[in-house]
Amino acid sequence: MSAWKQRLTKSLHQTRNQPESRYFQLATVDTQGVPENRTVVFRQLEDEDYSLVIVSDTRSAKWESLTHQPMASICWYFSKTREQYRFTVNARCYNRKDDKSLIETYWSKLSDAGRKQYFWGRPSSVRQNDAPLRVSEDMTQPPEHFSVMKFRVLAVDYLSLQGNPQHREKHWLDESGNWTTQPIVP
Numbered sequence: 001m002s003a004w005k006q007r008l009t010k011s012l013h014q015t016r017n018q019p020e021s022r023y024f025q026l027a028t029v030d031t032q033g034v035p036e037n038r039t040v041v042f043r044q045l046e047d048e049d050y051s052l053v054i055v056s057d058t059r060s061a062k063w064e065s066l067t068h069q070p071m072a073s074i075c076w077y078f079s080k081t082r083e084q085y086r087f088t089v090n091a092r093c094y095n096r097k098d099d100k101s102l103i104e105t106y107w108s109k110l111s112d113a114g115r116k117q118y119f120w121g122r123p124s125s126v127r128q129n130d131a132p133l134r135v136s137e138d139m140t141q142p143p144e145h146f147s148v149m150k151f152r153v154l155a156v157d158y159l160s161l162q163g164n165p166q167h168r169e170k171h172w173l174d175e176s177g178n179w180t181t182q183p184i185v186p
């Protein structure tokens, strides 16, 4: 297992009782090259290709941006352990047509409240009135716009604020596909 993955596994374990430690910031660039950023929920770290996984909506801005430019950046701060991870990532976005079984797997893990959000209407569209966004659809099956996004980690900039001096290190994939770690000045 790579050194950064060991660290992240430990951070996740140490913060397992803090739901807010499952949120990270995902930065992308839009089709005009303008940076955009938002908070998302971490769902899983995939073992085989070191991907961070989230669920989202194909109708959202991030889907269009990532389709245009799959390189993105993730920033994740664990306040309890005072660690920051900055990931350089490459995104692959899936809808039902791309991988039905993957979509169904992640849909099955969502709570009812999580599923409902996918039936409120098109994200960013004008809300007609202040009436509650009621959902009457059958939520057992994922809607067409439900998506899974996998972010394959290409490099990591890790900073721990514990200790004085602080500890910072870079991790990257070398030409033979192995992870290299280098401590650097914080």
Ligand SMILES: Cc1cc2nc3c(=O)[nH]c(=O)nc-3n(C[C@H](O)[C@H](O)[C@H](O)COP(=O)(O)O)c2cc1C
Pocket (backbone or CB within 6 Å): 023, 036, 037, 038, 039, 040, 041, 042, 054, 055, 056, 057, 060, 061, 062, 063, 123, 124
């Ligand atoms: C704590 C928190 C968790 C969120 N988790 C997700 C998520 O897992 N997936 C998602 O698509 N949006 C999530 N959102 C909403 C996004 O931050 C964002 O508002 C939405 O996805 C639209 O972003 P976009 O227009 O840049 O695509 C979350 C927001 C917050 C505050």
